[in-house]
Amino acid sequence: MQKSFTQKFLNNSTVILYVIAFFIACFAILLGISIGSLSIPFSSIMEIFLHTLFGVPLDKEIPPNIVQVVMSIRLPRVVLAFLVGASLALAGAAFQGLLKNALADPYTLGVSSGASVGAVFVLFFGIQIPFIGKFTLPAVSIITGLCTLFLVLAFARAVERKMSIETIILTGIIFSAFFSSLISLMIALTGEELRQIISWLLGSVAMRSWDYTLMILPFFIIGSLLLLLNSRELNAFAFGETVAANLGVDVLRRKLMILIGASLLTGAAVAVSGTIGFVGLVVPHITRLVGGANHRRLLPLSLLYGGSFLVLADLLARTIISPRELPIGVITSLIGAPAFALLYFNRMKRKTG
Amino acid sequence: MLQVKDISYRYQHEIVLKGITFSVEKGELFGILGPNGSGKTTLLKLLSKELSPESGTILLNGKILSTYGQKEFARIVAVLPQTVETSFGYTVQEAVELGRYAHQSSLFPKWTDKDEKAVTEALQQVELWEKRDKGVDSLSGGERQRVYLARALAQNPEVLLLDEPTNHMDISQQMKLLNTLKRWTKEKKLTVIAIFHDINLASLYCDRVLLLHKGEMIGVNKPRHLVDEQTLQKVFQTSVKRQEHPTVPKPLITFLPNIEAFGEQRGDIRDKVTVKANDEMITIKTMQPFKVFSSALVGAGFQWATHFVNRHVPKDYRCDDACEEMKQYLRMHGFDIHRTIGMMTAVRLEDATYVYMKEEHFSLLTVVTAGVGNAVDISKAWEREMLVQGPGTINMMIFIDGHLTDAAYAQAMMTATEAKVKALFDEQIIDPETATPATGTSTDCIAIAATQKGHYFEYAGTITSIGKAIGRSVYEATRQALQKYKQRRREYQ
Numbered sequence: 001m002q003k004s005f006t007q008k009f010l011n012n013s014t015v016i017l018y019v020i021a022f023f024i025a026c027f028a029i030l031l032g033i034s035i036g037s038l039s040i041p042f043s044s045i046m047e048i049f050l051h052t053l054f055g056v057p058l059d060k061e062i063p064p065n066i067v068q069v070v071m072s073i074r075l076p077r078v079v080l081a082f083l084v085g086a087s088l089a090l091a092g093a094a095f096q097g098l099l100k101n102a103l104a105d106p107y108t109l110g111v112s113s114g115a116s117v118g119a120v121f122v123l124f125f126g127i128q129i130p131f132i133g134k135f136t137l138p139a140v141s142i143i144t145g146l147c148t149l150f151l152v153l154a155f156a157r158a159v160e161r162k163m164s165i166e167t168i169i170l171t172g173i174i175f176s177a178f179f180s181s182l183i184s185l186m187i188a189l190t191g192e193e194l195r196q197i198i199s200w201l202l203g204s205v206a207m208r209s210w211d212y213t214l215m216i217l218p219f220f221i222i223g224s225l226l227l228l229l230n231s232r233e234l235n236a237f238a239f240g241e242t243v244a245a246n247l248g249v250d251v252l253r254r255k256l257m258i259l260i261g262a263s264l265l266t267g268a269a270v271a272v273s274g275t276i277g278f279v280g281l282v283v284p285h286i287t288r289l290v291g292g293a294n295h296r297r298l299l300p301l302s303l304l305y306g307g308s309f310l311v312l313a314d315l316l317a318r319t320i321i322s323p324r325e326l327p328i329g330v331i332t333s334l335i336g337a338p339a340f341a342l343l344y345f346n347r348m349k350r351k352t353g
Numbered sequence: 354m355l356q357v358k359d360i361s362y363r364y365q366h367e368i369v370l371k372g373i374t375f376s377v378e379k380g381e382l383f384g385i386l387g388p389n390g391s392g393k394t395t396l397l398k399l400l401s402k403e404l405s406p407e408s409g410t411i412l413l414n415g416k417i418l419s420t421y422g423q424k425e426f427a428r429i430v431a432v433l434p435q436t437v438e439t440s441f442g443y444t445v446q447e448a449v450e451l452g453r454y455a456h457q458s459s460l461f462p463k464w465t466d467k468d469e470k471a472v473t474e475a476l477q478q479v480e481l482w483e484k485r486d487k488g489v490d491s492l493s494g495g496e497r498q499r500v501y502l503a504r505a506l507a508q509n510p511e512v513l514l515l516d517e518p519t520n521h522m523d524i525s526q527q528m529k530l531l532n533t534l535k536r537w538t539k540e541k542k543l544t545v546i547a548i549f550h551d552i553n554l555a556s557l558y559c560d561r562v563l564l565l566h567k568g569e570m571i572g573v574n575k576p577r578h579l580v581d582e583q584t585l586q587k588v589f590q591t592s593v594k595r596q597e598h599p600t601v602p603k604p605l606i607t608f609l610p611n612i613e614a615f616g617e618q619r620g621d622i623r624d625k626v627t628v629k630a631n632d633e634m635i636t637i638k639t640m641q642p643f644k645v646f647s648s649a650l651v652g653a654g655f656q657w658a659t660h661f662v663n664r665h666v667p668k669d670y671r672c673d674d675a676c677e678e679m680k681q682y683l684r685m686h687g688f689d690i691h692r693t694i695g696m697m698t699a700v701r702l703e704d705a706t707y708v709y710m711k712e713e714h715f716s717l718l719t720v721v722t723a724g725v726g727n728a729v730d731i732s733k734a735w736e737r738e739m740l741v742q743g744p745g746t747i748n749m750m751i752f753i754d755g756h757l758t759d760a761a762y763a764q765a766m767m768t769a770t771e772a773k774v775k776a777l778f779d780e781q782i783i784d785p786e787t788a789t790p791a792t793g794t795s796t797d798c799i800a801i802a803a804t805q806k807g808h809y810f811e812y813a814g815t816i817t818s819i820g821k822a823i824g825r826s827v828y829e830a831t832r833q834a835l836q837k838y839k840q841r842r843r844e845y846q
Binding site: 238242245292293 | 401402403422423424426427428430431432434437438440441442443444447448451452454455457460462504508
């Protein structure tokens, strides 16, 4: 009797967590569309959505250029920001769970830098791989990102068999520094692609058309599915690989699936928006505080909160010194780096104290 | 259930395990014992499929271990590692639910009633049901270990592998866990294979034990066959002493500290004991603890003692629990009852006799109080209807400056008894009921106390030097005491 009550209560609290996260996401998206040089009320946005999706006749007071702004400029930007944020947060949560390292995220592990090198390389040489066409850029960044991840992990393992948190982070920094210099080298050698590379590097979701959204979408879906389907395995990994194996997890296969899923998400996000740091670190951490460490809740919630976070960060980036825009990576790093410092501080305190 | 055939394993160049062969039956509690670095943990890792042997085979239910799928294996074998990385943010329930992983389908896992039942039962068995919503990181070390035990149980395994399961636990938790495991091996036919670091716990609980030394098998057998002094001394490189457990038929191992014994020099027994006597009690205090073998009211059996009390009680002393009353009496007079030998007598204590004897290698002191109101002829005792409890008893304490073996203690007791019987005979003490010569009284008491230093006596029979001395001093002391007793009786009349 008491049991079924607590069961219900637990289930209810999970449902409430999802409902709240969903509403925050909707609100962030609407806010992202609404605010700008031209302020558009929520009601108008809803009407435009209904009009475009179901052909509901539009109120005469909404001029056609507003429809244009919402559907072609603001919505793609907001959706892209959401997908990028969701990807990075999900990847971060997965890395943290798998490596049992609360400070791991695509950025600190060097995966973002690795993916950037691939992307800059493609831009620098203007490469187009046949058959995949415009998917060349994301495909190459995903692959270089994944390669970087394996390199970092292999190196960290060679340094110290038990792969402590500090070693992995430090290795990530070494690789990031090396890749930054590679990027600088390509920038120094480049002529005409300079502007393109620089603006891409700063990290932005501005002036991206629906093309970009469509580019990231398949990777986002596959990557998210790979991770969400491995949430129980991630829970097992949280207690160590040996324990996971004892519980019946096929460690090697599952680990590979999770690493590939997370790299797909990171690579695709980097390909469309450049390096945006710390989203994968801060969002899962806050989500964990709200909803616990259980990955079956943590992953979907991180997805929703990560998306919302980046939509709001982007909103801040384009309004704070309006009419000029800040690169979105600046905003996330301004929030993320101190948060990282705090986490690291608390962690070491707990360890030594 | 599990067969291990000639397995070996090496880390790089170092051979960790060599030629290990044994089998474990269903429902057995099987222990793995050995010092650090003997390969215990490696062996357990081989059994849990974490490592694979370099040569040899391991069969589980007749099937080679490496052919099991990870999930299939986890449905049969659960592992409780020595230390588990604590993961923050999981509740006890969530951690235990992971145990059901192997029983669920991979793609679309469904939480069934069976899963729920297994988790609930596991939580109740380790008594963590009330704490199921607490965070694992908020629990104590012992409780955490129980969480992981519950998780292993939720796997519904046939075999449970444990690496030093009692680590991080206090003694009551250790016993509780092992009692539970033992019960499960009987009730559920669960097979338990566990590494132990405590030889005594292993020999108390295990059906059989595998003893490892430097990666090689010393043997597999029942603990009582395997746990002998020489083997353990060799394996653990420390001095050990085997004894019997006081209440269960299992061996008990004690380690001998390497402490320089002070006062090693042979001395006179009179320098080592001080005697204080008054009307109420005779108190003999020793400088250092003596090892005593006695039938005394307090401190019977083998015991180390520093105080020996022979207490005078009135002739009409009656008490239902004399032992407890005596303990209270001793406590009241400031004695540590764990270090005190306590006897009682109705005889006047001023009639006690003290006989001192010095030989070449040793010296001894015998203290006797004698009363024969209850004199009994043991050969005719069966004829007596009922035991008439009158006052009168012979209490003997023998202090020896020397080292006695257990055999010597037992022989000393025989020798002293024989001397006493002869003394009674020569004093013509008669059993009043049967009118035949008495051999003792119905409540005689004896204590043999030795310093356990100095000369070593393997035996103390009647023709050994120590035996002769005991016999002579007991005989003399008893005769003197009996004469005083008779004198006192005559005075009364």
